[in-house]
Amino acid sequence: MPEKTTMGGAGLIGILILAVVLIAVPHLVSFSQQELLVLLTINVLVVVSYRLQTLTGEWSLAHVVMMGAGAYGSALFAKSFGFPVPLAMIAGAITAGLIAAALSFPLFRMKGFYFLIGSFAAGEILRLIWKRFTDPFGGPKGIQRIPGFPEIDLGFIHIDFYDPANYYYLVLVVVLVSLWVLYRVEKSRIGLTFNAIHWQDKLSESVGVDAFRYRMLAFVIASFFAGLAGALYAHYLSTVNPNQFDVNTMVYVLIWTIVGGTSRWYGPILGVVALTIVDEVILRSIGVDQVRPLLYGLILILAILFLPNGLESVVIKAKDALLNRGRAGVPDGSAALRK
Known part of the structure; x- marks a missing residue:
């Protein structure tokens, strides 16, 4: 029971932080x-x-x-x-x-x-x-x-x-x-x-x-x-x-979806956000839009090789690690009873 309450509180805090970021971000760019x-x-x-x-x-x-x-x-x-x-x-x-x-x-x-x-x-x-x-x-x-x-x-x-x-x-x-x-x-x-x-x-x-x-x-x-x-x-x-x-735009949608992952509803969101940031940071610094298909192709190949389940698999692993860490800090009630 305490674990569920902790995770619920953490989830609520995460939602509030996300809401603040979504509201504030237009005024920071x-x-x-x-x-x-x-x-x-x-x-x-x-x-x-x-x-x-x-x-x-x-x-x-x-x-x-x-x-x-x-x-x-x-x-x-x-x-x-x-x-x-x-x-x-x-x-x-x-x-x-x-x-x-x-x-x-x-x-x-x-x-x-x-x-x-x-x-x-x-x-x-x-x-x-x-x-x-x-x-x-x-x-x-x-x-x-x-x-x-x-x-x-x-x-x-x-x-x-x-x-x-x-x-x-x-x-x-x-x-x-x-x-x-x-x-x-x-x-x-x-x-x-x-x-x-x-x-x-x-x-x-x-x-x-x-x-x-x-x-x-x-x-x-x-x-x-x-x-x-x-x-x-x-x-x-x-x-x-x-x-x-056209089909070129559709290919980008496919790459966003595949890189993000499709087993969770938030997977494609991770993909489109991450690759849009890559567009803004890397392509804008290079200043050559023709490099975009090459860069996206490279990202897709690397994602398939090293993240076959997409970026969402990183989130899942991080969540599991936090859960295991939380469980490690909760005393075992059955062990206390045996004593």
């Missing part, structure tokens, strides 16, 4: 780093939603395109149909989910490597449609002058979301709520079914689980939240184009 912080927070939602897709055992190459579907959908709803930006963002996310549902019927006739290639083909078809049709998608230049999030003016307080620090707080709230929903889905019966399909799909089907329906559900949920991330991205940059959602 430069303007350009504030913009990077906004994009990093959006990318956190991208990788965590992608991990939900991988729970069923299927790795998709269309996740970034689903993010693009949300971005294009939200931009069109806001600019062409006059939707308020918050409503346009939700509509864009729903659009991404509906597209994922439609793609599920051909894609989930395949598994494993074939699903991976099929998802890449489906994503490229969508991206080429955006590039081909100037009306309504803007062609290769995409959609520009997308309406931003409206200012809040209550007299005693004025919030301008063109300020990256203010937009960061907006994105942070949306992402934290989304992460909580994704966490609850994973820990629910639905999430346990996703894992069962991953490891024993034939056995799951033999006891009445509809594997197609659950794979489709994971794809739709993951695409919805990827679309929401895309909507946040579009209304921050005020422009979207097909090149922002």
